[in-house]
Amino acid sequence: MTFVAADGAGPSIERGTRRIRMQQGVQIALLIVLLVLVAGPLLVLLCTSFSPEGKLPFETVDFSWANYVDLFAQSATIGLIWNTLKYAGGSVVLALLLAIGIAWLTERTDMPGRTVARVLMFSWMAIPPLVFGYGWILLINPSNGVINNFLKSLLGLDESPLTPYTMTSLILISGLGLTPTAFVMLSGLLRNMDPLLENAGLVLGASRRTVTQYITLPLLRPGILSVGMFLVMTMIQAFDLPLVIGLTAQIPVMSTRIYTLASPEVGGLPNYGLAAAFGIMLLVMATLLMWGYFRSIRISERFRVVSGKGFRPRRLELGLWRYVAAAAVALYFFIMLLPMLNLLWASLFPFYRVPTLAQLFSVSLEAYQNILEESVVRRALVNTVLLVLVSATTVIVLSLLVSWYSLRGEGRLGKWLDTLSFSPIAVPPIVMAIAILLLYLKTPLYASIGILMIGHITVYVAFGTRSMISALVQIDRELENAAIISGATWLTSLRRIIVPLLWPHIVNCWLWLVAHSARDLTFPLMLMSTTNLVGASVIWMVWDYPNLPGAAALSMLLVLGLMVLVVPVQIMTARRAEREI
Amino acid sequence: MIAVRDLAKSYATKHGNAGVNAVSGVSFTVAKGEFFTLLGPSGCGKSTTLQCIAGLETPDSGEIEMDGEIVFCSRRRLMVPANRRNIGMTFQSYAIWPHMTVFDNVAFPLVHSERARNDIDVRQRVMRTLDLVKLADYADRPSPHLSGGQQQRVALARALVHEPALLLLDEPLSNLDAKLRDAMRVELRQLVKTLGITTVFVTHDQLEALSMSDQIALMRAGRVVQLGPPRDVYLRPATAFAADFMGRSNLIPARVVASGAATEVETGFGILRCAPSRAAVGTQVHVVLRPQAIRPLPIRQAGPNVFEARIDALHFLGDAFEAQVRIGPVELRVMLDVYLEPGIGQSLWLELPADRCAVVEHTAEDDPDATTVAR
Numbered sequence: 024m025t026f027v028a029a030d031g032a033g034p035s036i037e038r039g040t041r042r043i044r045m046q047q048g049v050q051i052a053l054l055i056v057l058l059v060l061v062a063g064p065l066l067v068l069l070c071t072s073f074s075p076e077g078k079l080p081f082e083t084v085d086f087s088w089a090n091y092v093d094l095f096a097q098s099a100t101i102g103l104i105w106n107t108l109k110y111a112g113g114s115v116v117l118a119l120l121l122a123i124g125i126a127w128l129t130e131r132t133d134m135p136g137r138t139v140a141r142v143l144m145f146s147w148m149a150i151p152p153l154v155f156g157y158g159w160i161l162l163i164n165p166s167n168g169v170i171n172n173f174l175k176s177l178l179g180l181d182e183s184p185l186t187p188y189t190m191t192s193l194i195l196i197s198g199l200g201l202t203p204t205a206f207v208m209l210s211g212l213l214r215n216m217d218p219l220l221e222n223a224g225l226v227l228g229a230s231r232r233t234v235t236q237y238i239t240l241p242l243l244r245p246g247i248l249s250v251g252m253f254l255v256m257t258m259i260q261a262f263d264l265p266l267v268i269g270l271t272a273q274i275p276v277m278s279t280r281i282y283t284l285a286s287p288e289v290g291g292l293p294n295y296g297l298a299a300a301f302g303i304m305l306l307v308m309a310t311l312l313m314w315g316y317f318r319s320i321r322i323s324e325r326f327r328v329v330s331g332k333g334f335r336p337r338r339l340e341l342g343l344w345r346y347v348a349a350a351a352v353a354l355y356f357f358i359m360l361l362p363m364l365n366l367l368w369a370s371l372f373p374f375y376r377v378p379t380l381a382q383l384f385s386v387s388l389e390a391y392q393n394i395l396e397e398s399v400v401r402r403a404l405v406n407t408v409l410l411v412l413v414s415a416t417t418v419i420v421l422s423l424l425v426s427w428y429s430l431r432g433e434g435r436l437g438k439w440l441d442t443l444s445f446s447p448i449a450v451p452p453i454v455m456a457i458a459i460l461l462l463y464l465k466t467p468l469y470a471s472i473g474i475l476m477i478g479h480i481t482v483y484v485a486f487g488t489r490s491m492i493s494a495l496v497q498i499d500r501e502l503e504n505a506a507i508i509s510g511a512t513w514l515t516s517l518r519r520i521i522v523p524l525l526w527p528h529i530v531n532c533w534l535w536l537v538a539h540s541a542r543d544l545t546f547p548l549m550l551m552s553t554t555n556l557v558g559a560s561v562i563w564m565v566w567d568y569p570n571l572p573g574a575a576a577l578s579m580l581l582v583l584g585l586m587v588l589v590v591p592v593q594i595m596t597a598r599r600a601e602r603e604i
Numbered sequence: 605m606i607a608v609r610d611l612a613k614s615y616a617t618k619h620g621n622a623g624v625n626a627v628s629g630v631s632f633t634v635a636k637g638e639f640f641t642l643l644g645p646s647g648c649g650k651s652t653t654l655q656c657i658a659g660l661e662t663p664d665s666g667e668i669e670m671d672g673e674i675v676f677c678s679r680r681r682l683m684v685p686a687n688r689r690n691i692g693m694t695f696q697s698y699a700i701w702p703h704m705t706v707f708d709n710v711a712f713p714l715v716h717s718e719r720a721r722n723d724i725d726v727r728q729r730v731m732r733t734l735d736l737v738k739l740a741d742y743a744d745r746p747s748p749h750l751s752g753g754q755q756q757r758v759a760l761a762r763a764l765v766h767e768p769a770l771l772l773l774d775e776p777l778s779n780l781d782a783k784l785r786d787a788m789r790v791e792l793r794q795l796v797k798t799l800g801i802t803t804v805f806v807t808h809d810q811l812e813a814l815s816m817s818d819q820i821a822l823m824r825a826g827r828v829v830q831l832g833p834p835r836d837v838y839l840r841p842a843t844a845f846a847a848d849f850m851g852r853s854n855l856i857p858a859r860v861v862a863s864g865a866a867t868e869v870e871t872g873f874g875i876l877r878c879a880p881s882r883a884a885v886g887t888q889v890h891v892v893l894r895p896q897a898i899r900p901l902p903i904r905q906a907g908p909n910v911f912e913a914r915i916d917a918l919h920f921l922g923d924a925f926e927a928q929v930r931i932g933p934v935e936l937r938v939m940l941d942v943y944l945e946p947g948i949g950q951s952l953w954l955e956l957p958a959d960r961c962a963v964v965e966h967t968a969e970d971d972p973d974a975t976t977v978a979r
């Protein structure tokens with residue numbers, strides 16, 4: 024029920040209703056913004072997929088199944104789906120195995136260097152998958168890959184034994200790159216598991232192996248399962264690595280297929296209708312997985328083994344084995360850092376030279392200088408800063424408001440806002456990108472950096488709201504009421520009470536958004552024009568040009584920029600965590 | 605000062621539309637400068653009523669008048685929001701903002717209020733208020749490092765600093781330890797009485813209500829079941845629930861045999877004369893009798909309302925014995941002088957003074973265990 028000032032009511036009542044009007048006004052504005060952001064593109068996507076071949080959105084009102092007929096008539100479609108599933112499944116299994124192993128070592132044993140390992144894992148979000156992929160190409164490409172050269176001279180081979188351009192290599196590289204994400208999701212699970220449950224088993228005379236088999240693993244299974252589902256979902260949407268490796272290897276997956284349909288090679292015409300139909304299909308797959316994911320979360324909630332306050336996890340003493348464990352983890356990081364080192368090397372010479380010790384003395388920053396002299400590149404750097412700042416900040420503001428309404432608001436509108444802001448979680452970025460492209464194709468916004476901002480805001484607002492809601496529920500409502508009673512307006516109470524209280528969380532969330540917005544290639548590439556290049560897309564362009572040292576130098580700059588933001592925060596967080604245990 | 609008329613508020617439950625009636629049909633008035641208490645068991649709707657008065661919740665129906673001005677009226681769809689009602693309030697959790705110092709917490713209503721005036725000296729006003737609650741030395745302390753009692757004082761200072769017309773206190777003492785609570789009870793009442801500020805106080809502790817209030821509204825399941833000065837509510841409970849809630853009492857099941865000025869009831873141990881009552885002859889009632897109202901007699905004395913009892917059990921409380929006695933089939937609790945050295949199994953004569961025997965009607969909503977004797 025809404026109340027308005029009655030006729031003849033005193034002036035204080037007139038003014039008094041302002042708070043309510045303000046609150047409701049903002050809520051309605053928010054609803055409209057989210058509807059345009061989220062529902063608009065998807066609607067256009069759906070329409071386009073049902074329009075006759077060769078037609079652009081808004082050009083026709085005709086309805087046709089042609090695109091879908093096309094989609095299912097192509098024998099390649101089945102192969103495409105199979106590729107996508109194989110790619111996603113393979114890389115997730117690898118990432119889960121590695122992550123479980125390392126997380127168990129860092130969280131449950133006395134392995135030396137576990138804090139360093141944790142910080143490295145958490146900081147990995149500063150490395151864009153695109154850059155990681157380029158590093159691997161430098162390492163194992165058949166013509167002059169460093170590892171190939173090394174193996175050839177070591178084993179006396181004529182042919183290069185390794186190549187990045189196979190499904191296996193693609194899966195291995197993606198799996199390695201996915202491991203830190205899996206680690207981040209699993210380490211909390213392992214850390215919070217009450218060791219008493221395990222110890223109880225040991226006390227009852229079971230062997231360590233039996234305990235692992237019958238207690239530890241069953242307890243963890245639901246959690247691991249839901250993390251696995253989530254990762255599969257992200258991997259069927261993954262775009263960067265399938266693009267830089269998969270396209271050359273001629274292993275198309277759904278995401279890259281949508282891209283090639285929408286942005287064909289020079290001379291070809293984009294087939295938006297078919298791309299839209301593929302988008303809808305991918306959306307359906309992602310939604311199904313999402314549904315499964317939430318079901319599995321609900322199941323794992325039942326198995327929750329988080330114990331209350333004051334519990335100190337006892338770490339397993341590994342004895343001498345702990346050095347073996349540390350060496351194994353170090354080996355993993357060595358493998359992870361190799362491609363980055365190779366890129367660094369490549370960025371230190373104006374022309375790419377295969378790494379040797381003798382070259383070490385002729386390093387220079389010439390490649391950096393050259394590439395930064397390009398006006399396109401300079402513009403892209405400015406664009407990047409604009410893009411990440413605007414999208415991260417806007418997402419924070421939107422999420423804060425949405426989470427306030429969904430927790431504190433009266434009536435159903437708040438819940439709608441919540442659902443609306445959360446729904447993009449099931450929409451793969453590549454699908455959202457093509458949908459946004461279709462919606463804004465004919466508008467001036469299309470070629471601007473603004474469209475990238477819109478894209479990032481849309482896909483990240485789901486993460487933002489989830490994260491804000493989880494923080495806001497911990498703030499007692501009475502803290503806010505006390506401000507209102509003191510005479511503050513709604514906005515003042517948000518500004519003076521809620522925001523300061525949430526500040527550490529806001530900073531963390533903002534950093535995550537900045538890192539992910541900066542490393543994303545999907546939107547910059549799908550919506551690329553000469554005027555809206557950003558860091559990720561310009562790296563891709565320069566690499567393709569081909570200007571290898573330039574791309575390497577830009578990659579290093581992007582990674583460095585992100586590290587400066589991410590690493591200090593992660594170190595601080597890790598310190599705090601160590602102190603608490 | 606305030607008048608609440610027919611206030612109702614229900615919350616929608618998650619499943620289905622039938623909501624919880626947190627408050628239904630509550631009416632009362634509070635005079636200027638009065639200390640008014642909403643008393644009742646947990647979940648009876650005290651906080652909800654208070655929040656409606658504050659303007660933090662929108663009632664479903666009813667009317668609230670404050671200082672002659674209607675601040676809420678469902679019929680006219682009128683609602684003055686909380687930040688315009690010029691009230692001070694403390695919360696059950698104190699709601700001290702942890703990111704501010706004590707000074708900033710207290711200064712907030714002066715600085716960030718819509719009503720804030722520029723012509724007042726904030727520093728002086730805050731320090732004066734902190735002085736009032738004896739926290740002047742703590743002004744620059746960060747607020748998370750305060751003890752419970754100190755937090756409670758900060759909350760009070762924050763509620764008083766802008767000199768509101770009305771003070772709302774939601775269980776301000778319930779989180780304090782027993783000793784501090786006793787001290788604060790006296791202090792709090794003295795403070796608001798010196799300031800002459802109208803106060804609505806919420807508590808579930810009948811001792812607090814009795815010792816602090818000018819008026820008590822006893823609530824149950826969203827309704828006011830009795831309203832009056834503490835002595836009246838204590839001595840003349842209107843229902844078995846009121847009798848039971850206000851303190852230990854003997855509830856004796858009985859049937860009315862004579863009504864009016866000379867009310868008489870028939871109990872398990874015979875005819876009992878009671879205080880005047882309007883209960884009709886033949887109705888089932890309860891006789892409420894406080895343990896300390898029963899007068900033990902040193903020798904057998906003939907007279908009405910005198911019965912012989914046997915001691916079943918004794919609890920030594922220090923200043924008295926609480927004895928569990930039996931008159932015929934009925935169990936009663938009685939306070940006995942510690943110097944008399946009573947013994948278990950001993951018999952004694954008790955007078956149940958007629959003017960102290962209150963007759964309350966047996967209502968359907970009285971839970972079964974409330975009808976058991978002597979709780």
Ligand SMILES: Nc1ncnc2c1ncn2[C@@H]1O[C@H](COP(=O)(O)OP(=O)(O)OP(=O)(O)O)[C@@H](O)[C@H]1O
Nearest residue numbers: 615616624626645646647648649650651652653808
């Ligand atoms: N926001 C809410 N949503 C749903 N139900 C509510 C809400 N707030 C209160 N209630 C319900 O309304 C009833 C009255 O609650 P209220 O907080 O007024 O009780 P109270 O008398 O203050 O109790 P306490 O002494 O425990 O604070 C309770 O049954 C409670 O569960």
Ligand SMILES: [Mg+2]
Nearest residue numbers: 650651652696
């Ligand atoms: Mg309450």
